[in-house]
Amino acid sequence: MTETGLAENCQEALAKLLDKKIIDVKFKTYNSDCWRMHIDTDKGEMVMTFCKDWTCPVVEYRDQK
Numbered sequence: 001m002t003e004t005g006l007a008e009n010c011q012e013a014l015a016k017l018l019d020k021k022i023i024d025v026k027f028k029t030y031n032s033d034c035w036r037m038h039i040d041t042d043k044g045e046m047v048m049t050f051c052k053d054w055t056c057p058v059v060e061y062r063d064q065k
Contacts, residue, residue: 006056013059017046 020041028036034051045062 010056013048013057016059016061017041 017039020043022039022041024038024040026038026040028038030036030049030051033053034049037048037050039046039048042064044064047060047062048057049060050057
């Protein structure tokens with residue numbers, strides 16, 4: 001995938017936060033090279049995993065329990 005394509009995927013992942021109310025944010029160190037941001041919204045949770053060598057974070061969506 002090109003860098004432009006990666007940037008578009010990152011933008012699309014972050015855009016899923018629009019129109020949601022952010023309730024809580026937690027930041028956790030995963031290891032010395034990676035970390036996670038847990039974003040709780042009124043419609044579920046988004047977990048973003050960042051690593052130093054990655055161009056874009058990996059994003060997981062978890063439905064509200």
